[in-house]
Amino acid sequence: MPKDALTAESPQMPDIAPGNPPGKAYAWYALAVLVLVYALNFIDRQMLTILAPDIKHDLGISDAQFGFLYGTAFGVFYSVFGIPLGKLADRWSRKRLLAIGLATWSTMTALSGLAGNFTQIGMARIGVGVGEATAGPCGFSLLSDLFPPRRRATVIAIFTAGIYIGGGMALSLGTSLAHGWDHAFAAGARPLGLAGWQAAFLGLGLPGLVMALWVASLREPARGRFEAVTVAPDMPAAQAWRAFAHDLATIAPPFTLWAAARRGPAKLRSNVLSLLAIMLVAAGLTRVLGDPAQWFVLGTGVYAVVSWAQSMRHDDPDGFALIWKNPALVGVNVGYGLLCALAYSASAFGPLYAMQTFHAPPAQVALIVGGGGAAGGALGTIAGGWLGDWLSGGVHHARRVLVIMGAIALATIPQAVMMSTHALTVFYWGVFPLWFLLSAGLGSSAGTVVNVVPPRLRATASASFFLGATMLGLSLGPYAAGRISQSTHSLWAGLVAVTCVIPFALVSLAFAWRHLARKEAEIS
Numbered sequence: 001m002p003k004d005a006l007t008a009e010s011p012q013m014p015d016i017a018p019g020n021p022p023g024k025a026y027a028w029y030a031l032a033v034l035v036l037v038y039a040l041n042f043i044d045r046q047m048l049t050i051l052a053p054d055i056k057h058d059l060g061i062s063d064a065q066f067g068f069l070y071g072t073a074f075g076v077f078y079s080v081f082g083i084p085l086g087k088l089a090d091r092w093s094r095k096r097l098l099a100i101g102l103a104t105w106s107t108m109t110a111l112s113g114l115a116g117n118f119t120q121i122g123m124a125r126i127g128v129g130v131g132e133a134t135a136g137p138c139g140f141s142l143l144s145d146l147f148p149p150r151r152r153a154t155v156i157a158i159f160t161a162g163i164y165i166g167g168g169m170a171l172s173l174g175t176s177l178a179h180g181w182d183h184a185f186a187a188g189a190r191p192l193g194l195a196g197w198q199a200a201f202l203g204l205g206l207p208g209l210v211m212a213l214w215v216a217s218l219r220e221p222a223r224g225r226f227e228a229v230t231v232a233p234d235m236p237a238a239q240a241w242r243a244f245a246h247d248l249a250t251i252a253p254p255f256t257l258w259a260a261a262r263r264g265p266a267k268l269r270s271n272v273l274s275l276l277a278i279m280l281v282a283a284g285l286t287r288v289l290g291d292p293a294q295w296f297v298l299g300t301g302v303y304a305v306v307s308w309a310q311s312m313r314h315d316d317p318d319g320f321a322l323i324w325k326n327p328a329l330v331g332v333n334v335g336y337g338l339l340c341a342l343a344y345s346a347s348a349f350g351p352l353y354a355m356q357t358f359h360a361p362p363a364q365v366a367l368i369v370g371g372g373g374a375a376g377g378a379l380g381t382i383a384g385g386w387l388g389d390w391l392s393g394g395v396h397h398a399r400r401v402l403v404i405m406g407a408i409a410l411a412t413i414p415q416a417v418m419m420s421t422h423a424l425t426v427f428y429w430g431v432f433p434l435w436f437l438l439s440a441g442l443g444s445s446a447g448t449v450v451n452v453v454p455p456r457l458r459a460t461a462s463a464s465f466f467l468g469a470t471m472l473g474l475s476l477g478p479y480a481a482g483r484i485s486q487s488t489h490s491l492w493a494g495l496v497a498v499t500c501v502i503p504f505a506l507v508s509l510a511f512a513w514r515h516l517a518r519k520e521a522e523i524s
Contacts, residue, residue: 022221023390024376027146030218031155034139037102037215038162039169040208041135044109045074046170047204048389050366051178051197052352058195061118062347063491067482068294070348073122075474076301078129079467083308084247086137086463090456092240094138099216101134113194113201122293136466137459144450145221150389153400153447157385160442161378164435168374171351171366174200175321179363216234216497224455231455250311251304260307263314274306286396289483298475305467319457323464328452328519331512333468336445338505339408340473342415345481345498350431353491358424369429376435380407383436383492385443397451398516403444405509408502411437452516 022030048055048070056066089097108127115121139159147155178196185191194202224231235243249255253275260271282299287294313320323329351369354360384407388400411434418430446465453461478496485494 006297018475022146022219022251026176031143031147031158031213033218034142034159035162035165037098037211038135038139038159039488040211041105041132042163042166043170043173043204044105044208046167047109047174047200048125049348050171050174050362050370051200053355053362054178054195054314055121057308059115059118059121063482063486063494064291064294064479065118065482067348067478067480068291068297069118070474071137071344071478072294072297072475073125074129074132076129076297077126078133078474079470080171080251080301080304081130082133082137082463082466083251083305083460084244085133086099086459086461086488087247088240088244089134089137089141090440091235091243092235092237093220094142094459095215095218095220098134098138098142099212101131101138102208102215103131103132103212104134105129106205106212107131108205109208110202110205113198113205114197133463133466137462140446140450140462141223141450141459142221144455145223145225148226149451150393151387152450153389153392153443154382155385156446156450157381157383157443160385160446161381161439162275163442164374164381164439166374167347167377168370170204171370173204175362175366177203188360190413227455247308247311251308253300253303253307256304256307259311267310267314271307271310272312275303275481277305279302291479291483294479298471301475305471306338307494319460322453322457325463326452327515328397328401328512329449329461329464331508331510331515332404332445332448334472335442335505335507335509335512336404336465337442337468337470337472338501338508339404339438339478340469341477341501342411342473342498343477344474345477345495346415346434346438348478349481349485349495350489353495354424354427356491358427360424369431372428372431373435376432377439380436381443381444385447387440388444388447392447396520397448398513398520400444400448400514401509401516404441404448405506405513407437407444408505408509409442412499412502415499419492448512448516459516 008351025168035108052066055061061069070463085101086096105128108124109133109144111127112121115124140156143155143159144152174197177200180196181190181194181199182196222231223234229326232239246259250259256271257268257275260268278299282295283294289295312324349361350373351365354363354365354369384403388403391399391403414434414437420428421427421430446462449461450458481491481494481498483494484497485491488494
């Protein structure tokens, strides 16, 4: 885009000027608001799991299709749109972008309650993914400018604890709303013919519109105020959104072909060859495994990511090197993404496993699995972030990676106990430690990501972090568990099979640790 495209417009200044930085009290207030936003983010995302039996029955969908709804339909668009939205968050008001995203995903959650078939609820889940893609990059970037480096992992861990708070609340709220609606209205006398699960989506989606106004009232801190670097001011709105449209064209087919052609014949040829290769793989997987929607959507996502990387390499070689050629960032993104395959499959099918295997009542599962998972996840995220901060001292980031690796290794113990027991009580006792350890890796992973890139790339790097978590974890973990369950007629087999990702996650993280340790040794 030409630099003089908007010469008549002045740069957008932050709501908090560099000479008037936010105080500690306001920074913690903003953190509290952002935690609520992230909790609502996961309430809207996770409610699908506790309502799974009714949704599967009413819409006639299989375990593999449910895994697609929970994972791929949401995850691919969440990760793909997270790329241009992350770049937009690096250029424009983060609070306004987050407010727009919150309003979007809340509206699409409400629309999920009006779905009457698999396609309609799938389209709504895609919309939820697009809206929620704003939350991580905007939140990480804002908090990095509200708190100093030595506290970032702890603060971001508190922020991401909202994931588990929301996930736990979703199970209880979803069950209460659905059952309350079904008990209040007879099957033939329900308003608009809505089932309980549909009323639950409507009831929990609409309040997000009010929350969006609260987010818009936050004050925006100056970028990079804790770093000794000069950061360009935010772009004017029109220029920033035109840049977003340009970035979107680099990842959204078929505009990717036009964007590649503008970079020259060689770049177009490379992009087309990538597309053909991905199409062949997707067609082969569809022929072998079936589920064409899974492989079409996932293939589209992979092609979008490849197109983005090719575009970034041409348009921003320095940024490309700092993200795609950064061994530490790539290692953490891949390692944590594989961990997410295990975590998301447990999140998607754990409640259903308890109800099917132990015949536990939904309300009890919502309270114990939801509450235990929320408590373990929130505390584990904060503990992992705090431990990473304490061990690193703000400079030794390789030690943060050791925290992630240790958490993954220890998480195999409660996972093994829960999958081998025949007692519901033992299964319940394993919920808290499992989610404490799985989530401990998140706090240190996020702390590593925001500390190994410069301020101008934090939101984009955060988008790449969520890219790994969703493309590797959310898009593949739940689907794989559901597909194996469908083939073996055993949900246990599906959940156990996903644990094979753990050795690969540890290898990837060891690669990141080795690079950071060498780099820090050279500096010292």
